[in-house]
Amino acid sequence: xxxxxxxxxxxxxxxxxxxxxxxxxxxxxxxxxxxxxxxxxxxxxxxxxxxxxxxxxxxxxxxxxxxxxxxxxxxxxxxxxxxxxxxxxxxxxxxxxxxxxxxxxxxxxxxxx
Numbered sequence: 001x002x003x004x005x006x007x008x009x010x011x012x013x014x015x016x017x018x019x020x021x022x023x024x025x026x027x028x029x030x031x032x033x034x035x036x037x038x039x040x041x042x043x044x045x046x047x048x049x050x051x052x053x054x055x056x057x058x059x060x061x062x063x064x065x066x067x068x069x070x071x072x073x074x075x076x077x078x079x080x081x082x083x084x085x086x087x088x089x090x091x092x093x094x095x096x097x098x099x100x101x102x103x104x105x106x107x108x109x110x111x112x113x
Contacts, residue, residue: 007034007054007090032057034086047094051087054095058082 008031034053039046062078065071087099 007036007086008032030061032060041092041094044094047092047098050090050092050095051098054086054090054099055079055083057086 034050034057036050036053039049041047041050058079061082062075065075083099087096090096
């Protein structure tokens with residue numbers, strides 16, 4: 001799914017089109033490459049930048065809702081699931097901790113045997 005320096009954020013969109021979170025006629029799979037070769041992922045700043053890049057890719061994939069309440073909920077669901085899947089596929093503990101709202105230091109300390 002990703003190379004040493006690029007993660008591909010993917011979303012299978014059954015209920016969205018890139019035109020604005022309107023129902024799509026068929027299920028689509030959309031991907032956006034997220035580069036990270038320039039980041040030091042062992043530091044908070046690098047992990048934070050990576051999470052921001054993943055979230056930007058998720059916003060690109062999920063499109064913008066058209067203003068209706070239903071579209072807003074569909075967008076939020078798409079954004080969260082796309083972000084969560086990309087973060088899980090990436091597998092960096094600091095990025096994972098930041099995505100879940102936990103402190104990376106606490107997450108890393110709890111991972112030690």
